[in-house]
Amino acid sequence: MFVCVHNAGRSQMAAGYLRHLSAGAVEVRSAGSMPADEINPAAVEAMLEEGIDIRAEKPKVLTAEAVQASDVVITMGCGDACPYYPGKRYEDWKLDDPAGQGVDAVRPIRDEIRRRVEALLAEWGIAPAS
Template sequence: MTSPKPSVLFVCVHNAGRSQMAQGFLTHLAGDRIEVRSAGTAPADTINPAAVEAMREVGIDITDQTPKVLTPDTVETSTIVITMGCGDTCPYFPGVDYRDWKLDDPAGKDITAVRPIRDEIRTRVEQLIDELSPPSPPDQNHP
């Protein structure tokens, strides 16, 4: 019997920059091996255009995403909740693995300032994938 697929929830205040970029990277890099969601404690109306452009530069389109409000159910049904600057406004549930990624907020910043934030998020997402989904053994039929 296989274990259930891990579920990662990225949370920031506006769900318009950091959490959307993290969701975009994890979805792109992990495929369907990990369930990925994001939400905000006070969602913005739209995604940060600089975050959209920064992700477009690395070949990931997040324009179909919209900021979503954080609900207790979303937190409770997650394996890991990664917070990014939302402080104590995230509901706490025993048994959920909470992690805080201290990252600059891209709100109001231009693309030049958002690129390093994007790159740091990618590095952390890649580490998370390695932790949650170890690589498959090499295919013996293909060198």
């Protein structure tokens, strides 16, 4: 599960990469502590450049049930709003917030997210799909 404040940029890009690169081998969730009304257009554009379409995604509110149903929870700046449950693996990815940024500023964030998602897949023994 990928969690950020607005569930409109970082967490949506990470979910898009994991869904695409795992080719369905991983159940992917994303949510936000204060979801936005829509996905960040610059994040959508940056992901389309990679051949990944996240336009149909909608920001979702973070729920305790979603966290409990997840094995791994990766936070991206949601702070104290992220619930903690024993037995879950938590990681906090320090990434710039793409909110209000143009696509040129979002590309490096996108590329770092891809690198981290690929590292997760390698750790889990899943070969990335192309």
